Amino acid sequence: MKQHSLMIDCPDHKGLVHHITGVLFDLGLNVTQNDEFVSEDGRFFMRTEFEGEVNEEMLTTEMLKVLPEQDSRLRLNPKKNKNIVVLATKEHHCLADLLVRYSFDELNANILAVISNYNQLQSLVSRFGIPFHYISHDDQTREQHEEAIFRAIDIYQPDYLVLAKYMRVLTPAFVNRYQHRIINIHHSFLPAFVGANPYKQAYERGVKIIGATAHFVNNDLDEGPIIAQSIKNIDHRYSAKDMAVAGRDIEKIVLSQALQLVFQDRVFINGNRTIIF
Amino acid sequence: MKQHSLMIDCPDHKGLVHHITGVLFDLGLNVTQNDEFVSEDGRFFMRTEFEGEVNEEMLTTEMLKVLPEQDSRLRLNPKKNKNIVVLATKEHHCLADLLVRYSFDELNANILAVISNYNQLQSLVSRFGIPFHYISHDDQTREQHEEAIFRAIDIYQPDYLVLAKYMRVLTPAFVNRYQHRIINIHHSFLPAFVGANPYKQAYERGVKIIGATAHFVNNDLDEGPIIAQSIKNIDHRYSAKDMAVAGRDIEKIVLSQALQLVFQDRVFINGNRTIIF
Amino acid sequence: MKQHSLMIDCPDHKGLVHHITGVLFDLGLNVTQNDEFVSEDGRFFMRTEFEGEVNEEMLTTEMLKVLPEQDSRLRLNPKKNKNIVVLATKEHHCLADLLVRYSFDELNANILAVISNYNQLQSLVSRFGIPFHYISHDDQTREQHEEAIFRAIDIYQPDYLVLAKYMRVLTPAFVNRYQHRIINIHHSFLPAFVGANPYKQAYERGVKIIGATAHFVNNDLDEGPIIAQSIKNIDHRYSAKDMAVAGRDIEKIVLSQALQLVFQDRVFINGNRTIIF
Amino acid sequence: MKQHSLMIDCPDHKGLVHHITGVLFDLGLNVTQNDEFVSEDGRFFMRTEFEGEVNEEMLTTEMLKVLPEQDSRLRLNPKKNKNIVVLATKEHHCLADLLVRYSFDELNANILAVISNYNQLQSLVSRFGIPFHYISHDDQTREQHEEAIFRAIDIYQPDYLVLAKYMRVLTPAFVNRYQHRIINIHHSFLPAFVGANPYKQAYERGVKIIGATAHFVNNDLDEGPIIAQSIKNIDHRYSAKDMAVAGRDIEKIVLSQALQLVFQDRVFINGNRTIIF
Structure with missing residues (x-):
């Protein structure tokens, strides 16, 4: 089974975890690990590991819709050397x-x-x-x-x-x-x-x-x-x-x-x- | 501001984080920390800290709707000695x-x-x-x-x-x-x-x-x-x-x-x- | 039984341990612990714990005879708070x-x-x-x-x-x-x-x-x-x-x-x- | 310069350090490190590093004279792989x-x-x-x-x-x-x-x-x-x-x-x- 990790960091606001996990849920992906952290300077960091076939473009597009427009970063990493x-x-x-x-x-x-x-x-x-x-x-x-x-x-x-x-x-x-x-x-x-x-x-x-x-x-x-x-x-x-x-x-x-x-x-x-x- | 921690453990299934954070989001609570873990034997553990006025009964009722019926545990702890x-x-x-x-x-x-x-x-x-x-x-x-x-x-x-x-x-x-x-x-x-x-x-x-x-x-x-x-x-x-x-x-x-x-x-x-x- | 520690530091030279322990042996003292170290800059450090009645003045006098004349320090500490x-x-x-x-x-x-x-x-x-x-x-x-x-x-x-x-x-x-x-x-x-x-x-x-x-x-x-x-x-x-x-x-x-x-x-x-x- | 370590263990008694270091001093050896310990069961352990030409047989013979007759062990180790x-x-x-x-x-x-x-x-x-x-x-x-x-x-x-x-x-x-x-x-x-x-x-x-x-x-x-x-x-x-x-x-x-x-x-x-x- 294909494995990916998704790394998001962006300005924090209410409901981010809910909305991000919603995108993954709607795409039918199986989250195996999930970590979040909000820094003292108000930045949100989230890393999610999931399994399953993923359309990278679609995932990115959908995810960007729920992230703040300014200053958000998203990296989708297939598990590989x-x-x-x-x-x-x-x-x-x-x-x-x-x-x-x-x-x-x-x-x-x-x-x-x-x-x-x-x-x-x-x-x-x-x-x-x-x-x-x-x-x-x-x-x-x-x-x-x-x-x-x-x-x-x-x-x-x-x-x-x-x-x-x-x-x-x-x-x-x-x-x-x-x-x-x-x-x-x-x-x-x-x-x-x-x-x-x-x-x-x-x-x-x-x-x-x-x-x-x-x-x-x-x-x-x-x-x-x-x-x-x-x-x-x-x-x-x-x-x-x-x-x-x-x-x-x-x-x-x-x-x-x-x-x-x-x-x-x-x-x-x-x-x-x-x-x- | 009142602070609470919510501790949930239940059998793992897809979408739990999304649904649990959805309940908190709908209640307008401000999540300040969130941690999850799924054990090797398939049990889901989540602890959430949040701030704000909370109707404990409503939160519990809504949360139980999104948790598995069997073998779920939920503890809502006001921050106190x-x-x-x-x-x-x-x-x-x-x-x-x-x-x-x-x-x-x-x-x-x-x-x-x-x-x-x-x-x-x-x-x-x-x-x-x-x-x-x-x-x-x-x-x-x-x-x-x-x-x-x-x-x-x-x-x-x-x-x-x-x-x-x-x-x-x-x-x-x-x-x-x-x-x-x-x-x-x-x-x-x-x-x-x-x-x-x-x-x-x-x-x-x-x-x-x-x-x-x-x-x-x-x-x-x-x-x-x-x-x-x-x-x-x-x-x-x-x-x-x-x-x-x-x-x-x-x-x-x-x-x-x-x-x-x-x-x-x-x-x-x-x-x-x-x-x- | 009375306990003392003796702390000596002085310029290093050959035979110091032998001569120092000789003084203690001649005074009939029972050494229970002994540690020495020579630093890279050529200074000798020795600490000895011993038990028994000790004439402090005699011990000091005899010990100074075997230590270098210049730059030697000797502290005799009775065990106490x-x-x-x-x-x-x-x-x-x-x-x-x-x-x-x-x-x-x-x-x-x-x-x-x-x-x-x-x-x-x-x-x-x-x-x-x-x-x-x-x-x-x-x-x-x-x-x-x-x-x-x-x-x-x-x-x-x-x-x-x-x-x-x-x-x-x-x-x-x-x-x-x-x-x-x-x-x-x-x-x-x-x-x-x-x-x-x-x-x-x-x-x-x-x-x-x-x-x-x-x-x-x-x-x-x-x-x-x-x-x-x-x-x-x-x-x-x-x-x-x-x-x-x-x-x-x-x-x-x-x-x-x-x-x-x-x-x-x-x-x-x-x-x-x-x-x- | 040749380097050796000498390892001695034997029943403890008064004056051992003095006598052992005396043998090394008389043989003109330059002690660079010296450690001793007496275990709770009354056994004496001493390890000495020294530099210089050493007649191994003579050192052993002289050393055995100052060690207890019973149950003493002596190892003289040239520094080598x-x-x-x-x-x-x-x-x-x-x-x-x-x-x-x-x-x-x-x-x-x-x-x-x-x-x-x-x-x-x-x-x-x-x-x-x-x-x-x-x-x-x-x-x-x-x-x-x-x-x-x-x-x-x-x-x-x-x-x-x-x-x-x-x-x-x-x-x-x-x-x-x-x-x-x-x-x-x-x-x-x-x-x-x-x-x-x-x-x-x-x-x-x-x-x-x-x-x-x-x-x-x-x-x-x-x-x-x-x-x-x-x-x-x-x-x-x-x-x-x-x-x-x-x-x-x-x-x-x-x-x-x-x-x-x-x-x-x-x-x-x-x-x-x-x-x-």
Whole structure:
């Protein structure tokens, strides 16, 4: 049986749930899950999973009739794997976790290619039979380097870009091209320790807990909407290096879990916040 | 503005959300939160918060028209404090936490009285100006003792009984009298270490994590529907006594959090499982 | 049997453990626990618990013979309750937790008095028979206000000051007077969200985890050595107010746990970091 | 510089730390970390890391002079990778995590071979260039099957066997042959839900937290000394299958972390408990 999820967000008003579910009912669709939320700033979010044959055009047309005319968004997502390109640098742990999940079809996504500004991870990627593009930033301006990356990405036309410990700052041009479609893992419990060397910062601050944060990338470095965070208790015996090692386990799990949520079409973005069903 | 929550559970069928929200819409009620869930065994659960003047009889009548005739349950709860009686034995930590929250009106409940089979906690309770009933079990059969407790409880006609480290096993007669209205805190991560001395058991088993469980009481000791659980990491340096001390912090927080959920009418019971919105 | 803990920190060199334990062995003391740590900057920390009659002067004299002449510190602590004064403002949750623990002798400390710049908590404190000093900051300069607080504190000559949600920034003069003896609970997962309204900041940043931090106070606001931190997972349904409510449970537990560590003489300070045994 | 760890456990008596560190001091060894613990049943555990050239025979001889004659154990471990053989069945997540860590030399161990009673994981293992032995249990008695496994293991003479979701119960003969050298990951928060289908059991019990446990294997199924445990919060929306999926992330991290501890010679076994430094 075909499965879809419907994601609606619009200004809240009375009766929205009733009217939206009415459209689905009239079309004879079998709702299997339904979640709603109204944000403090008065925006309505609703995600519905349903089964059955659906005429997408008719559903959209009927649904738009019951939504506010202004500022309503509607996405109808057939349940299928997303296409992604992964960017990495030298660290393998997040990338390897994605490759393993993909190779056993657990990622809800197809990894079309891996792009890196170093070639250390080529051997790992090749084991999984996935194209690896080594695009060095040596002797390149940031713009030239990104242009080369764009050309590689364009071959694949991915739905999402995943930064699996990609250690280069993206230009606004890059970010805008994939607005709300770039997911990053940051090796700190954001907003603590933004910027470089978060584990060194964490060590120097003497924290008792370290963490990692998966988030959408926007133009403010380390400032995009947070999807998932997780932590680990540490103590004085952890050096900055020990923290980095311990942090890898958090990073890879948090990134994979955030990607699952995004790829299953469970994540709304509302300004700098996410609503996740 | 008056606030209510409506809790419905019934056999699932197509269009339930649409029809239920239709009744609320027709009555002009302003829904502020809405949650639904369909269990694997095909039962539909919905909880709706709404604001506005409501004719309870009319709402119930109209709602029953759209629910399945068989096996539907509907509870309309005005937002107000529940009335509770707390049973304790000698340990103070859970009871004190409830007393403090109550005294600052944070419990969503009124503590009408505390009953104990020992008198150690009398001084604590008296500080909060709450009646304390010392009902010793000495020289009493279990039935006689429970009968005396019933007489004390009956004075207060509470909505719920809270076992805040009450260390006596209840008879089925007792449990049945307050079916789904007795909440207990068990000092283990159930179902591990049921029965007596769970921290001693935990020590001997050499676990690396201890926990606590708040649950409804049913006729099988330590077997009722779980409302909330929480844990704490420990290591080999913890003796059974150290675990018990560390466990107190978990117990009191878990019990209070579970009670908040119950007293805010957020908890459904489905067989031995809870659905919590 | 008398119990002591010995806390030594000094520049590291070979054989320290051997020589230190030699002094204890020669004095016939029975070591029940022993912990050492050498920091990355080459400082040695050792804490030893022992039982038996001890001539404090002789132990100190002998111990100093085996420690480096420069920059060694030695504290010999008989096991006994510390004396503390608690400062609070309007929120009760941390203060109440301390009062309850104290009243059942679980705090390893005697609460000699509570000082507040508001009088909301007077009723709570009076229930536990503890002096309450209401010292308003109205119409006072910061210095005048602190001077009045000092006069109140000086009556009690406490070992430690505990800021249990005391919402005033302390002057350097105040902090210096109780160097390493003031413990604060900060309602965020430091160093995230320093300053005012951390839960509002956390809400606006859209974090998925909130936390609290107990730390020594130094001259840089929210910057002193961290003793303990804890967290709670949240989601988009939490308003800033909901976060604040949920945060209270974390704050009170973290503060009490940090105080236990300090009052049991388990905490060393090394620059901006703590070593905790 | 050569690194060793020394692990001593023996009956406790006064002066042990002094005498043991005296031997190391006299041999001119540079102690970089030192941990001791005395269990409630009066056993002394000490682990020391040191750098420098060491005459192993002399160190052992001298050390035995200061340890109790009866019931003392001493292990001197040069810092090096352990040799291991991994047993698996059909699930890949734990095995893949170990393979990735091994391939980047992060496991403190060499994976010499993988043995499975199914062939589903052959492709994964072959990507990492490691021998894979498919030893089906079809048409075999338990003893015949284990005999075939033994023959495969004997080729490699491993230090440890790792059961990475190996779903067969081992005979006492098997366990005895690798006494204290078999590590298993159990997909529950032991001792809850021993036996088959723990996630189904967890679902039916309606728990709010699931977990995983890495432990040494002894003759009582699921009863050996626990090395590490971890948990994840869940709610009513998790089916038994959802729990199993979520549980995989816990299982693989817990197993890897437990193995790190064992392979770095940080784990003592004391009856059914572990002491971990």
